[in-house]
Amino acid sequence: MNQQIQLILDYFQQQEQLSADEKNALIKALKKVKSDLEIAEFKLERTEKVKRTTAILLDETIQELELKRKAVEETNAALQQSMEELKAAQAQLIQSEKMASLGELTAGIAHEIQNPLNFVNNFSDVTLELIGEMVEEVDKGNTEEVKAIARDVQQNMEKILHHGKRAGEIVKGMLQHSRTSSGQKELTDINALADEYLRLAYHGLRAKDKAFNATLHTEYDENAGKVNVIPQDIGRVILNLITNAFYTVNERKRLKEEGYEPVVTVSTSRISDHIEIKVKDNGMGIPKKVLDKIFQPFFTTKPTGHGTGLGLSLSYDIVKAHGGELSVHSDHGEGTVFIVSIPTNHQ
Amino acid sequence: MNARSLKGNSPGEINIALETCMAEGFSPTLAVVFISVKQDRNAVCELLTRHGIDVFGSTSSGEFTDGHESTGEIALLLLDIRKSNYCVLLESFDGKTDEEAAATLAKKALRKFSKPAFILCSSFFSVDGKVVNGEVLVRSIESVVGPQVNLFGGMAGDDLSFTGSWVFTNDQASDYGMVALVLNEDKIDLQGMAISGWKPLGVFMTVTKSEKNLIYTIDDKPALEMYLRYLGEERAGSDEQFDFFKTVGGHYPFQIEREGRQALMCTPIGYDKEKEALVCEADVPQGSRFRFSTPPDFDIIETVIEKAGELKSATQAEAEALLIFSCAGRLSALGPLATQENDGLADVWNVPMAGFFTYGEFGRAVNGKHEFHSTTCSWVALKEK
Ligand SMILES: Nc1ncnc2c1ncn2[C@@H]1O[C@H](COP(=O)(O)OP(=O)(O)OP(=O)(O)O)[C@@H](O)[C@H]1O
Ligand SMILES: [Mg+2]
Numbered sequence: 176m177n178q179q180i181q182l183i184l185d186y187f188q189q190q191e192q193l194s195a196d197e198k199n200a201l202i203k204a205l206k207k208v209k210s211d212l213e214i215a216e217f218k219l220e221r222t223e224k225v226k227r228t229t230a231i232l233l234d235e236t237i238q239e240l241e242l243k244r245k246a247v248e249e250t251n252a253a254l255q256q257s258m259e260e261l262k263a264a265q266a267q268l269i270q271s272e273k274m275a276s277l278g279e280l281t282a283g284i285a286h287e288i289q290n291p292l293n294f295v296n297n298f299s300d301v302t303l304e305l306i307g308e309m310v311e312e313v314d315k316g317n318t319e320e321v322k323a324i325a326r327d328v329q330q331n332m333e334k335i336l337h338h339g340k341r342a343g344e345i346v347k348g349m350l351q352h353s354r355t356s357s358g359q360k361e362l363t364d365i366n367a368l369a370d371e372y373l374r375l376a377y378h379g380l381r382a383k384d385k386a387f388n389a390t391l392h393t394e395y396d397e398n399a400g401k402v403n404v405i406p407q408d409i410g411r412v413i414l415n416l417i418t419n420a421f422y423t424v425n426e427r428k429r430l431k432e433e434g435y436e437p438v439v440t441v442s443t444s445r446i447s448d449h450i451e452i453k454v455k456d457n458g459m460g461i462p463k464k465v466l467d468k469i470f471q472p473f474f475t476t477k478p479t480g481h482g483t484g485l486g487l488s489l490s491y492d493i494v495k496a497h498g499g500e501l502s503v504h505s506d507h508g509e510g511t512v513f514i515v516s517i518p519t520n521h522q
Numbered sequence: 523m524n525a526r527s528l529k530g531n532s533p534g535e536i537n538i539a540l541e542t543c544m545a546e547g548f549s550p551t552l553a554v555v556f557i558s559v560k561q562d563r564n565a566v567c568e569l570l571t572r573h574g575i576d577v578f579g580s581t582s583s584g585e586f587t588d589g590h591e592s593t594g595e596i597a598l599l600l601l602d603i604r605k606s607n608y609c610v611l612l613e614s615f616d617g618k619t620d621e622e623a624a625a626t627l628a629k630k631a632l633r634k635f636s637k638p639a640f641i642l643c644s645s646f647f648s649v650d651g652k653v654v655n656g657e658v659l660v661r662s663i664e665s666v667v668g669p670q671v672n673l674f675g676g677m678a679g680d681d682l683s684f685t686g687s688w689v690f691t692n693d694q695a696s697d698y699g700m701v702a703l704v705l706n707e708d709k710i711d712l713q714g715m716a717i718s719g720w721k722p723l724g725v726f727m728t729v730t731k732s733e734k735n736l737i738y739t740i741d742d743k744p745a746l747e748m749y750l751r752y753l754g755e756e757r758a759g760s761d762e763q764f765d766f767f768k769t770v771g772g773h774y775p776f777q778i779e780r781e782g783r784q785a786l787m788c789t790p791i792g793y794d795k796e797k798e799a800l801v802c803e804a805d806v807p808q809g810s811r812f813r814f815s816t817p818p819d820f821d822i823i824e825t826v827i828e829k830a831g832e833l834k835s836a837t838q839a840e841a842e843a844l845l846i847f848s849c850a851g852r853l854s855a856l857g858p859l860a861t862q863e864n865d866g867l868a869d870v871w872n873v874p875m876a877g878f879f880t881y882g883e884f885g886r887a888v889n890g891k892h893e894f895h896s897t898t899c900s901w902v903a904l905k906e907k
Contacts, residue, residue, distance in 0.1 A: 210858065217857040218820055228774070229723070229816055231754035236724035243725075 180209050265472070269485060285382075288345050291338035298338075302331045363406045365443055365450055366395040372410045373441050376417040389424050394442035402450050402519050408493045409452075409517070412501070415486040416454035416513045417441065422477075423458025423511065449499075449516050457510040466505060490515075523906035524548060525843035527587035527874040528598040533565035536596055540573065543600070550600035552608065554641075554703070554845065555579035555690075556878035558594045559680045563690060566596065571692045575600070578610045578703040579690040580643035582878035583679025583850040588868040591861050593681060599876035601843055603906055607709045609634050612691050614699035615645075615654065624659040627702055628666035637707040638667060641845065641902065642675035644700035646803070646881040649686035652698055653735050655805055656882045656894035657786065659700065664892065672712045673892045674902035675702075676847030676880030682767055684791055687881065705904070713839045714902030716885030716895050717826050718787060718849075719818025722777045724752075729810045736799040737790075737806055744798045749774075749790065752814060766792050772854035775897055776802075776812040784887055787815070787896035789851055791881075803881055803896060817855035826899050827866040829888065834870060834903075841903035844868055846877030848899045853879050863899055871903050 187193065187201050305328050312320040370393065380387050417439065424437030440455040461469065468474045470491045475484030487501075494501040499517035526543050530536040544550075553570050557563050559581045570577050585597035613627040631638040640663065644654050656677060664671055678687035689701040705712065729745075731738040737745040750756055753770050771792065777785035792801040833839075846867060852860045860879075868875040885900030887893050 214858045214862075217859070221817075221855070221857065225773075225817060228753050232724060232752050232814060232816070235752045239725060 177209065177212075180205060180212070268483065269489065288342050291342040291345075294338040295335050295342070298331045298335045302328055302335070305331070360403050360405050362401040363404050363409070364401050365399045365404075365409075365452065368406055368410055369393075369395070369413055369441055369443055369452055372413040373417055376414050376421065380418070380421050384425075387421070387425060389421060389428075389437040389439050392438060392440040392442075394440065396442070396444040398445045399443045399450060400445065402517060404497055404517065405493075409497070409515075412490040412493050412515055413441075413452060413454070415490045416515070419486060419513075420454050420456035420458065420511070423460075424456050425458075427458050445519075448519050450519055452515040452517075453512055454515075455510065455512040460507040460509050461503070461505040461511055462507050466503070469503070470501075523604075523842045523904075524550075524602045525874040526550070526600045527876045528600060529585075529587050529590050529592065529595065530598075531592070531595045533562055533569060533596075536566055536598065537569050540569070540598075540600075544573070548600070548602065550575055550602050551605055552576045552578065552601045552603055552610075552703075554599040554601070554876060556582045556585040556597045556876060558582055558585065558596065559683070559686075559688065560594050561596055563688070563695070567690065567692055576605075576610055577690065577692045578641070578643075578701060580676070580678040580701065580878065581680055581688045583682050583881065584853055584879035586846075586861070586864055586875075586877055588844075588865065588875040591864070597876045597878065599843060599845065599874060601904075604709070607706045607906065609704050610691050610701065611704060612689065612694045612696060612699060612701045614696050615652070616698055620655045620658045621662045623700070624662035625666050627700065628663040631702065631704040632667060634704060635706040635708070639672035639705045639707040639710065639712050640675065640884075641703035641705065642673060642700060642884055643689050643702075644675075644677050645689055645697050646677040646687045647680070647684055648698035653804065654698070654700070656884065657804070660884060660892060660894045669891060671892060672707060672886075673884050674712070674714050674845070674847065674886075674900060675884040676878065676900065677882040679850060679879055679881055682850060684767075709907050711839060711905040711907055712902055713833060713837055713841065714885060714900065715829060715833060715888055716883055716893070716898040716900035717822075717829060717888060718895065718898045719822035719825065720775060720777070720787060720815040720897045721818070722785070722813040723816050724814050726779070726811050726813055729806055729808055729812065732806050732808045732810075734805050735802045736794065736797065737802060738797065738799045745800045746793045746795070746798045749800055766790075767850075768854045772851035773817050775815055775851060776806075777815045778806065779811040784890065784893065785813075786894075787898075788812070789849075789896050820856075820859060823856065823859050823863040823866060826863055827870060830867055830870045830901070839903065839905065841871040841873050841905050843904045844871050844873050844875040844877075844901060845904070846875060846899065846901045847880045847883045847885070848877060849883060849895075849897045850879040850881060851897050852899060860899075867899075867901050873903070877901075 184202060184205055187198055187205070190198070193201070305324050309321055309324040309328070312324065373391065373393065377391065420439045424439060428435060428437050438457050440453070442453045442455070444451050444453075465476060470487050471484075472488040473484040474488075475482035491501050494515055494517065497517050499515065502514050502516070503511065504514075505511040526548060528536060528539045528543070530539055553575045555563070555566060555570075555577055557566060557579060563579065563581070567577050567579070582597075584591065584593040585595060586592070587597045587599070590597075611627055611630055613623050615623045618626075631640065642659070644656065644659060646654060654677065660673060663673060678689050680687040686697045688695055688697050689699055690696070691701060727741050729737055729740060730742045739745055740748050750770070753774055755764075755770055771790040775787045775789040778788050780786050788806060789803045790800045791803050793799065794801055844867065846864050848860060848864060852863070856863065864875070864877060883895045883898045883900035884892065885895060885898065885902070887895070
C-alpha cells in the first residue's frame with residue numbers, strides 16, 4: 176500500500192505542468208493519506224490483537240474463578256461440617272452442664288430426702304413394736320386393746336405413706352431436672368418454687384464446702400400466686416442466680432473485710448401483669464467491662480474447673496422462652512441484683 | 523524565556539542546527555538532551571559545552587520534538603532560561619541507597635532555592651543490572667522538600683535493549699544515578715500531569731515468590747508460564763526470537779495494589795527462562811496483589827489532550843516550552859497514536875517541545891499528587907515569570 180503511495184508521490188514530483196504550490200498541496204494531502212492509512216492499519220492490527228488476548232485473558236480468568244469457586248465450595252462444606260461438630264459439642268457441653276448442676280443438686284436433694292426417710296424409719300420401727308404388742312394382745316384375747324393398737328398402726332402407716340410419697344416427689348423432681356427439656360408449662364406457685372431451689376442451692380453448697388455460710392433473706396410477695404411456667408426451667412434459673420450470688424459473697428468474705436456479712440436475698444413481687452423474682456447479693460459486684468459479656472455463652476471469670484460460663488446464658492434463654500426479661504444491676508464493689516421478670520399471661 | 527527544539531541523527535547534524543539558530547540571534551543557556559544510546563553523547567556534550575550551554579541529558583528509547591519522532595537519534599530542547607533560575611545536579615546511587623541519594627540531591631536543591639521544582643531523569647537499568655526504585659526517589663525527595671513539591675520526569679531508556687541507560691551533564695555521566703534540572707519555582711511556573719489509560723482486567727492475584735525485580739511464582743504457579751498463558755503466547759517462552767517487551771510486556775503491565783493510593787503500574791520487561799521468572803521494571807515485593815491490565819482504548823490520546831486543554835484554561839497558564847516523558851510501553855501499544863498524542867500536547871501549548879520514551883515516569887496524577895508511574899504520558903509546560 177505504502178509503495179503505491181510512494182509511486183503517486185514520485186509521479187507528482189515529476190509533473191512539470193503543476194505549479195510548486197499545487198505540487199506541495201498534493202504532496203501534503205497524500206502524506207496525510209499515508210499517515211491516516213498507517214494509523215488505520217495500526218488500529219486494525221492492535222484491535223485484532225487486543226481482542227484475541229482479552230478473550231484468552233478472560234477465559235483464563237473464568238477458569239481461575241471456577242477453580243476458586245470450587246475451592247470455596249469445598250471450604251464451605253468443611254466449614255459447615257465443623258460448625259455442626261461445634262454445635263454438637265456445645266449441645267453436649269450444655270447437657271453435661273445440666274448434669275453437673277444435677278450433681279450440685281444431689282447434695283441438696285439428699286438433705287431433703289433425709290427428713291422423710293427419718294420419719295419412715297422411725298415410724299416403721301415404732302409400728303413393728305406395736306405389731307409385736309398387738310400379737311401378744313390377740314393371744315390374750317384382749318379385743319379392745321388390739322383395736323386401739325391397730326388404730327395407732329393405721330395412723331403410723333398413714334404417716335409413713337405420707338413421707339414416703341414426699342420422698343417420691345423429691346426424687347421425681349430430680350428426675351425431671353435431669354431431663355433435657357421436654358418440660359411442660361404448668362401453673363406453678365412461684366414462692367414455693369423459689370423457696371425450694373433456694374434451699375437446694377444452699378444445701379448443695381454447704382455439702383461441698385462446710386465452711387460456707389451466708390445469711391439468707393427471703394421476701395415473698397403473698398400475692399405472687401401461680402404462674403404458667405415450666406417449673407424445672409424457671410427453677411434452674413433461680414438456682415443459677417443463687418449459685419452465682421453465693422459464689423460472689425463467698426469470694427468477698429475471703430477478703431476478710433472488717434464487719435462484712437454475706438447476705439443473699441431472694442424476693443418475689445407481682446407487678447400488674449408481671450411477676451418478678453429478684454436475687455440480690457452484697458458480693459463483689461460486676462465491673463462495667465465484664466457486664467457486657469456475662470450473658471454470652473461460655474463467658475466466665477471463674478478459674479478453670481469452677482465455671483463453664485453457661486449459667487447466665489442458659490438462664491437468659493429460658494426467661495426469653497417464657498416471654499420475659501432477665502436484667503442485671505450492679506455496682507462494682509457493692510453487689511449485684513438479677514431480676515427475672517415473667518409475664519403472667521404468657522401462653 | 524525562548525525555546526527551540528532541535529533534532530539530528532549525529533552530533534554533526536546537531537552542531538549545524540545549533541549554529542543555525544544561534545546565528546539567528548538565539549543564545550540558549552541550557553540544553554535538555556534526549557539521545558539514543560547508539561549516538562555519541564560525549565561529542566554532543568562537548569559541542570554544547572563549547573557553546574557555553576549547560577547540559578541536562580538522558581538516554582532514550584525513542585525521542586521526539588514537535589513534529590518529529592525517531593528512534594536511535596537525538597532530540598534537544600534549547601532554553602535561554604536565566605542562569606540564576608536553575609541548576610543541574612547529578613547524583614550517583616553508587617555506595618548509597620536510592621533513598622539516601624535522592625535525599626542528598628533534594629537537600630542540595632533546597633540549599634540553592636527555597637522552593638525548588640524538579641525535572642528528574644534517573645537511570646533505570648545499570649550496565650551491571652542494578653534497578654532503580656522510582657517510587658523511593660519520589661518519596662525521599664518529597665520527605666525533604668515537602669509534599670507539595672513539583673516533580674516531573676522519566677527514567678532513561680536504551681532503545682529497548684535493557685542493557686543500561688544513562689543520565690549526564692556537561693562533564694558527568696552515570697548508568698546508576700540521576701540528574702535533576704532544579705528550577706526556582708518562585709521564578710518558573712510549571713504545569714503538568716501524568717495519565718495512563720491502562721485498565722485493570724480479571725481477578726486479583728498474588729505474587730507468591732519474588733526477589734527484587736524477578737517474579738518467580740504467582741498464586742504459587744510459575745510466573746512466566748502463567749503470564750504467557752494468560753496472554754495466549756504459551757509457545758513464546760521457548761522461542762528465541764520472541765520480542766517480549768514489544769509483543770506482550772509493554773502492552774500488559776501489572777497494576778499492583780497500593781494502600782490508599784492509585785495502583786502502581788509495573789511492566790514486565792523480559793524473562794529469565796532458566797529461572798522461569800518474569801523480569802520487571804521495578805522491584806516487586808513478595809505478597810503484592812495485582813491485576814492484569816489491558817492497553818488503553820484509542821480515544822485515550824483525546825483524553826490526554828483534552829485534560830491538558832482543561833488544565834490550561836483552568837489555570838490560565840501560559841507556557842514557553844514543553845517536555846514530555848512518555849512510557850516506552852505507550853509506543854508499543856499506541857504506535858502512531860503515541861506520536862499524535864505528543865504532537866497534540868505541543869499543539870495545546872503551541873510551544874517548542876522535546877521528549878522521549880521512558881522506562882517509568884514522574885509526574886502529577888490527575889487530581890492527585892506527585893507519583894512514580896509507568897505506562898503514563900507525563901508532560902510539563904514551563905514558563906519563566
Ligand atoms: N452475682 C454476681 N456477682 C458478680 N459476678 C457475677 C454474678 N453473676 C455472674 N457473674 C459474672 O458473670 C460470669 C458468668 O456467669 P455464668 O453464671 O454465666 O457463668 P459461671 O458462673 O462463670 O459458670 P457456670 O454458671 O456455667 O458454672 C461469672 O463468671 C461472673 O464473672
Ligand atoms: Mg454461674
